[in-house]
Amino acid sequence: MKNLISIKDLLRDDIELLIKESLRMKEKGIKRTNNNVNIASLFFENSTRTRVSFETAAQDLGHYINGFSGTEGTSVKKGEPLLDTLKMFEGYGYQLIHMRHGLEGSSRYALDNCNCSIVNGGDGANSHPTQTLIDLMTIKSRKGKLENLNIGLIGDLKYGRTVHSLLRAMGFFDSKIFLVSPESLAMSKWRQEDYKTKTGNEITISDNLNEVLKELDVLYVTRIQRERFPEGLEGDIEYRKVSGSYNINLELLQQAKQDLLILHPLPRYKLNMEISMDVNKLNQCGYYDQAANGKFMRAAIIECLLNERLGGVTRELNNNLQLWDELPIKNGSKKGQRMIYRLDNGTLIDHIEHNRGDLVKSLLGVNSYDGPILVANGIRSKRYGRKDVLAIHDVSLSPEQSYMLSLISEQATVNIIKNKRVVRKGKVGLPDVIDNLVQCQNMKCISRPEHYEFAQNKFYVERKGPLKIRCHYCEQPMNREEVTKALMG
Numbered sequence: 001m002k003n004l005i006s007i008k009d010l011l012r013d014d015i016e017l018l019i020k021e022s023l024r025m026k027e028k029g030i031k032r033t034n035n036n037v038n039i040a041s042l043f044f045e046n047s048t049r050t051r052v053s054f055e056t057a058a059q060d061l062g063h064y065i066n067g068f069s070g071t072e073g074t075s076v077k078k079g080e081p082l083l084d085t086l087k088m089f090e091g092y093g094y095q096l097i098h099m100r101h102g103l104e105g106s107s108r109y110a111l112d113n114c115n116c117s118i119v120n121g122g123d124g125a126n127s128h129p130t131q132t133l134i135d136l137m138t139i140k141s142r143k144g145k146l147e148n149l150n151i152g153l154i155g156d157l158k159y160g161r162t163v164h165s166l167l168r169a170m171g172f173f174d175s176k177i178f179l180v181s182p183e184s185l186a187m188s189k190w191r192q193e194d195y196k197t198k199t200g201n202e203i204t205i206s207d208n209l210n211e212v213l214k215e216l217d218v219l220y221v222t223r224i225q226r227e228r229f230p231e232g233l234e235g236d237i238e239y240r241k242v243s244g245s246y247n248i249n250l251e252l253l254q255q256a257k258q259d260l261l262i263l264h265p266l267p268r269y270k271l272n273m274e275i276s277m278d279v280n281k282l283n284q285c286g287y288y289d290q291a292a293n294g295k296f297m298r299a300a301i302i303e304c305l306l307n308e309r310l311g312g313v314t315r316e317l318n319n320n321l322q323l324w325d326e327l328p329i330k331n332g333s334k335k336g337q338r339m340i341y342r343l344d345n346g347t348l349i350d351h352i353e354h355n356r357g358d359l360v361k362s363l364l365g366v367n368s369y370d371g372p373i374l375v376a377n378g379i380r381s382k383r384y385g386r387k388d389v390l391a392i393h394d395v396s397l398s399p400e401q402s403y404m405l406s407l408i409s410e411q412a413t414v415n416i417i418k419n420k421r422v423v424r425k426g427k428v429g430l431p432d433v434i435d436n437l438v439q440c441q442n443m444k445c446i447s448r449p450e451h452y453e454f455a456q457n458k459f460y461v462e463r464k465g466p467l468k469i470r471c472h473y474c475e476q477p478m479n480r481e482e483v484t485k486a487l488m489g
């Protein structure tokens with residue numbers, strides 16, 4: 001594996017190797033390599049630690065580094081699309097791009113379109129995998145383990161990308177997770193579900209640190225990500241409600257374990273300190289150590305990627321697609337049905353969920369220019385009580401229409417009718433990847449047309465029933481209801 005886009009792409013072995021390598025480098029020093037390469041450091045968003053620690057690590061290893069820190073002074077300000085900026089660096093011979101960008105899924109998009117290695121230094125509110133590896137390295141070096149710990153994440157769990165990646169990584173280790181935040185900044189349900197599905201563990205949720213503090217071995221504090229709140233008055237109001245809602249100070253820490261480890265990806269916000277300054281002097285303070293670890297972990301990441309030492313998860317795509325589940329034809333002429341639908345040639349879509357027939361018709365985009373169409377609503381069905389049926393004369397479904405049908409209806413069966421006889425009957429399946437059909441509903445996803453980045457939407461089918469598909473870029477899943485709504489526009 002030559003890229004680091006998301007924790008999701010790593011194996012537990014990869015994480016353990018990176019921790020081991022970074023701790024070795026911390027102890028023994030970073031050695032220069034003979035294989036130096038050109039590295040681009042492209043920061044479309046503000047950064048201190050992520051950029052500087054990466055660049056220092058690259059220099060210590062002997063690599064050459066160039067790029068920009070903020071878009072001021074670049075052609076991004078002239079309205080250049082992300083792809084063009086990336087292609088320039090590829091063309092100038094940079095073998096690795098370390099990038100931070102405000103849109104979710106931007107690094108994945110870069111990976112799809114460039115031949116260099118890509119390292120994600122933060123993609124909007126979505127993820128920050130290198131920070132998470134630093135967090136794990138720090139916990140491992142201070143606690144000696146990553147399992148059997150009580151780990152509390154506090155603060156902005158909605159917009160904070162570091163906690164998103166950290167929760168995903170904790171899916172590999174059997175520790176207990178506590179999420180503490182004001183309700184409006186809670187970790188999204190789907191991220192919690194991903195964790196629970198992976199581990200089978202429950203998560204403790206609270207809006208009050210006092211309730212859980214004494215149980216914790218690690219307290220991971222985050223800044224409220226003011227810059228990601230909605231613009232204008234709405235954002236101001238949302239922010240005012242939560243600003244200053246937690247502050248870790250000496251008095252509060254009296255309830256905590258003596259060996260509590262306090263982490264923070266930094267920066268903290270000086271006008272409303274989430275951790276008071278006088279906590280710096282406690283043994284419990286781990287955030288300066290954590291920040292310093294950044295250089296070693298990022299050196300380990302560069303080394304392991306350039307030397308292809310990480311295995312990475314390979315996505316099993318089923319090329320042998322079973323897109324049609326053949327069903328037995330019981331009554332080849334369907335005499336009764338022929339009386340109703342008068343379909344001599346065409347497609348009869350049966351068993352559509354009741355009251356969905358019109359929706360299916362409009363989403364399939366069939367219209368009467370193709371031949372007569374009939375939607376029968378609320379037909380009595382032995383299996384489903386009531387069902388809708390759609391008869392489309394003279395037309396057979398295109399692959400896109402078939403995928404669309406199986407996205408919006410779980411139970412529909414398709415009868416292909418030729419010369420008054422059902423010649424095939426089946427259920428349409430879904431391919432493993434759905435390209436260019438469903439729009440991601442995350443407004444910050446790079447695939448949204450509003451951003452003019454031209455990233456074609458793409459979803460992976462994770463589960464067919466009940467349907468769950470996941471955006472290739474921002475990793476947000478959708479269920480059948482959400483897909484149907486999205487298709488309806």
Ligand code: NCD
Pocket residue numbers: 049050122128131161162222223265266267
């Ligand atoms: C974090 C980030 O940029 O997501 N900082 C970092 O990389 N260390 C956290 C933050 O900005 O609050």
